[in-house]
Amino acid sequence: MNATSESIAARLAAQGGMQRLPTPKAELFQLRGFCPDDLCTELIALIDADRRPSTIADDNGDAYFRTSETCDLAAHLSAVERIETMLTQLSSLDPAYGEPLQGQRYAEGQEFKPHTDYFTPGGRDFQKFCTLSGNRTWTFMIYLNDVAAGGATRFRMLDKTFQPEAGKLLCWNNRLPGGGVNAATLHHGMKVRKGVKYVITKWYREKPWRG
Numbered sequence: 001m002n003a004t005s006e007s008i009a010a011r012l013a014a015q016g017g018m019q020r021l022p023t024p025k026a027e028l029f030q031l032r033g034f035c036p037d038d039l040c041t042e043l044i045a046l047i048d049a050d051r052r053p054s055t056i057a058d059d060n061g062d063a064y065f066r067t068s069e070t071c072d073l074a075a076h077l078s079a080v081e082r083i084e085t086m087l088t089q090l091s092s093l094d095p096a097y098g099e100p101l102q103g104q105r106y107a108e109g110q111e112f113k114p115h116t117d118y119f120t121p122g123g124r125d126f127q128k129f130c131t132l133s134g135n136r137t138w139t140f141m142i143y144l145n146d147v148a149a150g151g152a153t154r155f156r157m158l159d160k161t162f163q164p165e166a167g168k169l170l171c172w173n174n175r176l177p178g179g180g181v182n183a184a185t186l187h188h189g190m191k192v193r194k195g196v197k198y199v200i201t202k203w204y205r206e207k208p209w210r211g
């Protein structure tokens, strides 16, 4: 890692408006109004224009585990450059450690069942996804729109559910202070009941991203 987890959390905590979930179980933060409306609108248009069925690691045979669609957001697009710069300034994480930005779109009835963003050590797909760049460290996720009903993100081991809200950032450390994975970061992108839900996700790795 390019910076210690402690220094990242401290930097995040120092940002105006940043709220840390009051728990010793995980480093998890929320920042309302992070992404301006015009940028949310641009990112939604990019996701709508170019999406594919979402995939999962360690497939458990449940075809309904992650029913959303995913969009790979090309780094050269101006809206993508803009949000990437904002994220780098916020976290101070080295962009070289970041995976390419992704968008996720959930139509009514779609969800992403409880999962972790880190790849499970010893899991079937661990080598495939972690050999080059290491495991995931931090997740940054931004809700791009308000959702008419449903679509919350539930962290059941932290007893906390976040409602989608245009521009709101959630970010958390997928690791424990000692470097192991933090199972308490398990989360569920709950079913959208009415409307469509759009988010962007930015994941960081233990080593520079090598595709």
Ligand SMILES: O=C(O)CCC(=O)C(=O)O
Pocket: 104, 112, 117, 141, 151, 152, 153, 187, 188, 189, 190, 199, 201
């Ligand atoms: O859509 C959500 O609320 C969660 C998305 C998520 O967990 C993911 O993309 O890894």
Ligand SMILES: [Fe+2]
Pocket: 115, 116, 117, 187
């Ligand atoms: Fe996730």
